[in-house]
Amino acid sequence: MDFDLKKTLEALLLSTAEPILLKDVVKVFVRYHQELSEAQEDAREQEGEESPTLEVPSLVTQAQIRDALLQLREEAEVKDKAYRLVEGPNGYQMVTAPQFAEFVRVLRGAPRPMKLSPAALETLSIVAYRQPVTRAEMEAIRGVSVDSALNKLIDLELVIVTGRAELPGRPIQYGTTDKFLEFTGIRELEELPASDVLSNHQIDEWMRRSEDEPDEISDEDVGLSKEPKSDELALDEKFVEVDWQRENVESDAAIESESNENTAL
Secondary structure, eight states, rough: OOOOHHHHHHHHHHOSSBBOOOOHHHHHHHHHHHHOOOOHHHHHHOOOOOOOOOOOSSSOOOHHHHHHHHHHHHHHHHHHHHHEEETTTEEEEEEEEEGHHHHHHHTTTOOOOOOOOOHHHHHHHHHHHHOOEEHHHHHHHHHOOOOHHHHHHHTTTSSSEEOOOSTTTTTTTEEOOHHHHHHHHHHGGGGSOOOSSSSSHHHHHHHHHHOOOOOOOOOTTTTTOOOOOOOGHHHHHHHHHHHHHHHHHHHHHHHHHHHHHHHHH
């Protein structure tokens, strides 16, 4: 009987609800050969006939397994099968295709999938992109309290406490969990879409201001350093400014003196 890596992987994935790592699959094949070798040794000792076995390669690499899994994933999508193969932070897993998820939920008597309010989604986005982040920083970005939304996210195990900031009062910092990665369908935070530098709150505020007063947006508004006024300069910068003015005066005087000497000659 010929060995089919794709079908073997499909069987392994269908046999468990837990994600499977590539290294775990490699261990399966290693143990298979160990047990096969022991069984063949026992059969020889008992002088019995050896049962036919699959011609499984002695070495199946992670690269070969990954390629086979990618083929399985493509086939599931192209043929529109009832399942999909997804890769999460904890490995590969077979999941129900989205169009059949509601039927499976009813069969199991499971509650409806969680839906987050706009406030919770916005707070979760801030944590995801700014983590580790404090409650005060979240509220500064949103412009409102995040107590209710943050508590909801913690209850859903999407956000956890990650430590304390090196700031006065040592405020608590928050970050996302592996469950957040599963919730968003990504393997790691680096896969998050690129975020804009400006928050929606800032953009809305500027739009409101532009409608009321067509003032020019300052450097400070877009996150650049504020240009100091002359009376706001640091003491050493004031001295530099004064020295520069004195240099100009001395230079002009020197030029005038040289001109007078040439005239006298």
